[in-house]
Amino acid sequence: MGGPALRPLVVLGATGSIGGQTIDVAKRLDIPIAAIAAAHASPELVALAESLPDADVYVVHRGDEAERLERLAGSRLHFGSGSVTEVAATPDTTVVNGIVGFAGLSPSLAALYAGNRLALANKESLVAGGSLIKHALADGGGELVPIDSEHSAIWQCLRGEESASIRRIVLTASGGPFRGRPLASLDEVTVDEALDHPTWDMGPRITIDSATLMNKAFEVIEAHHLFGVDYGAIDVVVHPQSVVHSMVEFVDGVVKAEIGFPDMHKPIQYAITEPARAAVDSPPFDLAGQSLTFERFDLDETPCLRLGYEAGRAGGTAPAVLNAADEIAVAAFLEGRIRFTEIATVVADVLDLHDVHEPGSVDDVADVDEWARAEAERDIASRRA
Ligand code: MG
Numbered sequence: 046m047g048g049p050a051l052r053p054l055v056v057l058g059a060t061g062s063i064g065g066q067t068i069d070v071a072k073r074l075d076i077p078i079a080a081i082a083a084a085h086a087s088p089e090l091v092a093l094a095e096s097l098p099d100a101d102v103y104v105v106h107r108g109d110e111a112e113r114l115e116r117l118a119g120s121r122l123h124f125g126s127g128s129v130t131e132v133a134a135t136p137d138t139t140v141v142n143g144i145v146g147f148a149g150l151s152p153s154l155a156a157l158y159a160g161n162r163l164a165l166a167n168k169e170s171l172v173a174g175g176s177l178i179k180h181a182l183a184d185g186g187g188e189l190v191p192i193d194s195e196h197s198a199i200w201q202c203l204r205g206e207e208s209a210s211i212r213r214i215v216l217t218a219s220g221g222p223f224r225g226r227p228l229a230s231l232d233e234v235t236v237d238e239a240l241d242h243p244t245w246d247m248g249p250r251i252t253i254d255s256a257t258l259m260n261k262a263f264e265v266i267e268a269h270h271l272f273g274v275d276y277g278a279i280d281v282v283v284h285p286q287s288v289v290h291s292m293v294e295f296v297d298g299v300v301k302a303e304i305g306f307p308d309m310h311k312p313i314q315y316a317i318t319e320p321a322r323a324a325v326d327s328p329p330f331d332l333a334g335q336s337l338t339f340e341r342f343d344l345d346e347t348p349c350l351r352l353g354y355e356a357g358r359a360g361g362t363a364p365a366v367l368n369a370a371d372e373i374a375v376a377a378f379l380e381g382r383i384r385f386t387e388i389a390t391v392v393a394d395v396l397d398l399h400d401v402h403e404p405g406s407v408d409d410v411a412d413v414d415e416w417a418r419a420e421a422e423r424d425i426a427s428r429r430a
Contacts, residue, residue: 074317100121150169162190163187164313208274211293214293216264217287232386262356286335286336375388
C-alpha cells in the first residue's frame with residue numbers, strides 16, 4: 046500500500062473473534078503489532094504469543110497456562126487488570142478494542158486520552174460509557190473509529206459529508222433466526238435455536254442479542270454517539286441477506302449505502318487503514334442472481350429494540366443498565382433459567398427500577414453496572430421462586 050506507514054497496533058481481546066481477525070489483517074498488510082491483551086492466559090493466547098514474537102503480551106488473570114506463557118514470553122509478559130488499560134495508552138498506536146464486556150471501557154478511555162486512534166468493537170464503551178467517551182475525545186485529542194459492520198458502513202457513507210446534511214441513518218439488521226415470527230410464538234424457543242444465526246458466526250452472547258434484537262438496540266445507541274444523530278433520525282430495517290451494511294439518507298433525498306458480502310475483515314481493515322484503502326485479493330463482488338429484501342420492524346414485536354430506543358432517549362446511566370441487565374438475562378437464558386421472551390421483561394423490570402443520572406466517572410458507571418446485575422439476578426430468582 047502507498048502512503049505513510051500505518052501506526053503499530055495494540056490488539057485488546059486478542060483471543061476473541063475480532064482480535065483474531067485483526068491479527069489476520071495485520072499479518073496480511075504487514076502492520077506491526079506492538080502488543081496483544083487478553084483476559085486469561087489460555088492455550089489460544091500462548092499460541093498467539095508464539096506466532097507474534099515481537100509483541101508484548103498483557104493478561105488480566107493468570108489462568109491455566111500462566112507458567113507456559115511466562116516461559117515463552119519472558120519479559121514481554123505483563124499481568125494485572127491495570128496493565129490492559131496502560132497498554133491502551135501506548136503513544137502513536139492504533140488500539141483495536143475487541144474486549145467483550147464492561148472491562149473494555151477503561152482501555153477505550155485510556156486510548157483516547159493518550160491521543161490514539163481507537164478502533165472500537167467493544168459495545169460497552171459507547172453503550173455504557175457514551176458520555177465518558179465524549180469527554181475523553183474532547184480532552185485527549187484521540188480519534189474514535191467504528192469496527193462494527195453497520196457503523197463502518199455509515200462512517201464510509203459520511204466521508205466528505207457534513208453532519209448537517211444527514212436526514213436519517215438506516216441501520217440494517219439480519220433479523221436473526223426468528224425473523225418474521227410473532228413474539229407470542231417465541232416463549233418455547235430453545236438455546237440451540239437461538240444460537241443458530243443465519244449469516245454471521247459470533248460468540249454466544251452477541252448471537253442471543255442478535256436473536257432478541259438487543260444487539261441492534263445497542264447499535265442504535267452507538268450510532269447516536271458516533272455520528273451525533275438524534276434517536277428520531279435513526280431507523281432500523283430488516284435485511285436478511287446482510288449485503289447492505291447500512292445506509293444514510295441526506296437532506297436532498299440522496300441515499301448512500303455500503304454493500305458487500307458479510308466479512309468482518311473488511312470493516313476491521315478499513316478502521317486501521319482509513320483514509321487509505323489497502324488492496325486485498327478478493328473475488329469480484331457479483332450481485333447477479335442475488336435478491337435483496339427489506340422489511341419494516343414492528344417495535345411491539347421486538348421489545349428489546351424498543352427498550353434500546355427508550356434507554357437511549359433517557360440517556361445518562363440508562364443504557365448502562367440496559368446492557369448490564371441484558372448480559373445477566375442472556376446468561377440466565379443460556380443456563381435454562383428463564384425463557385427467551387423473558388430476556389426483555391427482565392431488562393424492562395430493571396430499567397423501571399433505575400433512577401437515571403449522568404455518570405461522572407468509570408466508577409459511577411461500574412456502580413450502576415453492578416447494581417443492574419444484582420437487580421437482574423433478583424428479578425430472575427423471583428420468577429422461579
Ligand atoms: Mg453489527
